[in-house]
Amino acid sequence: MTEISRRGFLAGLGALGVGSGVLGTGVGPFGVPSAYAAPPVGTGTTLEAAAVPLGTSGYRRLGAGPGWPTVVRTELATAHAGREARRTALTSFVQLTDVHVVDAQSPARFEYVHPLVGAAFRPHETLTTQGLVSLIRRVNGLAAGPHTGRDFDAVVTTGDNTDNKEHAELEWFLTAMNGGTLTPNTGARGRFEGVQNSGNTLYWNPESPVQDRYKAKGFPQIPGLLGAAIRPVTSPGLQTPWYCVFGNHDDSVSGTLPSGIPPVEALYTGAVKLEAPNSEAYVRAVARALTTDPRSIAAVLASFSGPVRLVTPDPKRKPFTPKQFMQAHLEPGHTGPGPVGHGFTKDAADDGIAYYTFELAPGVVGISMDSTNRAGFTDGSLGAAQFRWIEKTLTAGSSRYYDSSGHLVTSTREDTWFVLFSHHTSDTMGNVLPDPARALEKRYTGKQLVALLNRFPNVLAWVNGHTHVNAVTPHPGPTPEQGFWEVNTASHVDFPQLGRVIEVADNRDGTVSLLATLFEADSPYAADHADFSPAGLAALYRELSFNDLHYEADRVGTPADRNVELLVPGRP
Template sequence: MADISRRNFIGLVGLGAAGAVGVGAFGRAPWGTWYAAAEPLPAHIAGTTLEAVATPIGTSGYRPLTAGPGWPTVVRGELTEPRAGREDRRTALASLVQLTDLHVLDAQSPMRFEYLHQFTGSAFRPHETLTTQGLVSLVSRINSLGRGPYTRRAFDAVVTTGDNTDNKEHAELGWFLTALNGGTFVPNTGAADRYEGVQNSGSELYWNPESPIPDRYKRAGFPEMPGLLGAALRPVTSPGLHTPWYCVFGNHDDSVEGTVPSGIGVLEAMYTGSVKIESPDSAQARAIGSAASSDPAALPAVLAAVTTPPRIVTPDPARAPFTPRQFIAAHLDPANTGPGPVGHGFAPDAGDTGIGYYSFEIAPGVVGISLDSTNRAGFVDGSLGQAQFRWLERTLVAGSSRYHDTDGRLVTEPRDDTWFLLFSHHTSGTMDNVTPDPENPGEPRYRGAQLIDLLHRFPNVLAWINGHTHDNRITPHTGPTPAQGFWEINTASHVDFPQHARIVEVVDNADGTLSLLTTLIESDSPYDVRPGDFTQQGLASLYRELSFNDIHADPTRLGAATDHNVELLLPSPRA
């Protein structure tokens, strides 16, 4: 590790991601030392973004993808300075994979608001019939890797941090569970012999892949693909994960379309009914969007006022929405145990209590804490209820041995045998929804900033790992003392490009520091899409390519080099 001047550092930062590649890594220590550090690649990079990254060909129009150069490892020392020779001293403590925002999706459900994509891009995606093929390809990638690239420690756990389903349907939940546990399923609802969704509606609002209609996607360069929709509904076979996996709630696992609270009777009936609104006029669509985001109680009346004739589709009871208790009960069903554990983290009685948070051992000495940051009142963002917040505090205290007061605040010392990693769906910046929970209307709710304050009390909290924003972003949270800092690791979704998952390896550097070595991975489908290849693997490749070309794709979700493959340093309070 070589120190460099402030002037040279600023010059490197000016190069952006390219500069990061050139110097290997850069950062700033909390005491003001600027540094650059070159981190050698591990010996085992195959199948990760250290080896290759999905990269577009060309500069405009509809662009195919190819294998581009891999990303380097960036060393980040905002919380403590990296020390030379640590690579040779490391001891692996844990190795895990984070999945997030899978959005397994029933693209034919009547209870969807695809027409709102003209205002909110995520309401419709041109690749949404292919979420299951994409997920199974990601499962195969995790299995083929099997262990972290740096430590070669076998994966101890896979944790999926919410939005496992897109619209809280029993059908989606079944596909999600089978994809992770293994088996064959048919990603189709309604008619058994045909597709009945917006992508053969003839509306210019959507990509109609099997029609020459000049819809807004074809005007952006999207091709015609006869036979695609039928192929998307064929049986899908998953090998299932080979690693025990744990589940976390997301807002799409709890609310209608991730926004509207449950319990609105008309909407619940629409799931299993035959009436599908596909293309209301712009004014009606805007009114629906406004009600969904700010006044859900008004939504039934607004929908009833739509004058555009609906589409009549085949009803299907498999589309019925599940409750949080039913979501948990499905995980506890022995038929869904897969590689384990039974319940995938949820307590044996959680199907009755509805409690969606828990702690679990990732590896000896490394404890995971899974939070339920959703709010049963609905809406996109989250918070924690008081009961959960106090449970979290008690759990962290149980992993600590001594207590002292610093500036009027209780601070703990870590026990010699416990490090904590937290998992939630929402990020610290998206936990401001303190609308009263209808199940516990008098219970106070806690924001992200309050959770950060709590975590700063516990030096053995290493990281808070989350999703929700569909972005790659890693943030240091500096504490009152160096030992009280922790990292917030936010990973992009697997529905919007770049479709990443993240490996996290926890290591003790035996020099008074710890490192979190995080490496992004993509699914194992080929980057290139062969015309007419509608095999399961070919559809997974198409899933990635379509997501990149989505007219609503946001390139900032990719993040910077400092959010990709990174070594995150922390001081060890045990030193």
């Protein structure tokens, strides 16, 4: 069951102009409000405020809305009174996910299919680096968990760090995360050469008066925006050690096409950009290749008919391999706040192994998984070697666990708490096509991974991204102690553009709480269309993402998927 904190609920009602007397009638689907102390610090998180649209129709500006209350989730354990005063923080960390740093001028993109595949083009995609820098500033400003006050032990970015596996995108991502100045421009120096100054009405052309389909919905004309978007950006870098998880957009063309298809690979560093095919059948064929039939893309590209745009070639657009992705994190110039490699090691990178463990805090270990499938498609799975490694890792850190037959096994080992991280969620890990590099290796699904994790009482949570949706799911086991939580967080490229703080606390009453709090980037809610400063562009990034023609309101999730306290049984 779930319950909502009384203090947070009242705060939300007050901001909406509703009196507290309605508590006599309960709080709907979230049960009876509990006596829950307000966290000591909420500034800068969605406990304090969250973006809301102004007006009711058309292109809408944003403003500060009421904060979101903390919902107490008790499906896996009972919430005992007074736990706030007893609890001791075990760890505090930040999850960033799906930041999708985009080279919006790359010829190896398929923006023209966006009416069928919305993620193929976003009106705000020229501003992803400014958005990321603003998010980093927020993490640095928060510095500690809002409930326990514990300094952040780590930041974990759970995949789709780049949008189209380009070396340029990876360099911008690493520079932003570690600190330094980046120039989010490829091709011609100081000149934009992408679909947003094509004059084609399929796209938002911000600097042109052309009446495209976005301006028909109220999008503004902003002269000078594209030039401002490609100017140098300076990032302070994270002040907390950070770890990287591999995502499907870090591995596959457009997050779905397998690597090594010659016509696609040639597009990256070529001089031809296919901006506007003149055949609807061709667009449908490309959309089908991107969603259900990746192997057909070579033949489809060969059938292109329509005008092309000549652009300035750039070797920085060359796609990277998984090994090169990991090796880039190991470069001395990309160490930032550490650790060296951000989880990846040289030996593992040389072998193409993108999974590892790391210490979040004493007694709490993170397991970073690689859920991508090198065969392509957006969904993932785990190879047998990785699956066995996870089981071995959990067994080595458990004083008690259940074997595959359900029998309890005890040992003299000292217990470790585990938090697992991946890009994919449990229900987006059904792609069991053979890995081209390990064709005979069995692949495991998300459902099989859940069954494995349910065998270990010291698994607290599985934290992931990929869906661009806030969703918090309990995974109960055969006994109460075998349950764990799956925490899925919305992306930072699509509205509502969030990150999440997760604090783990021992309540000293036989339960452990995971206090998960969402936060937004450090940029104004009200975007000034004449402000081309980094903060001004980051504010516009958020506003445009809300007004995107492909915006999906349910990505924000229900209150029980946002700010939550998740109870699990403690050690027996």
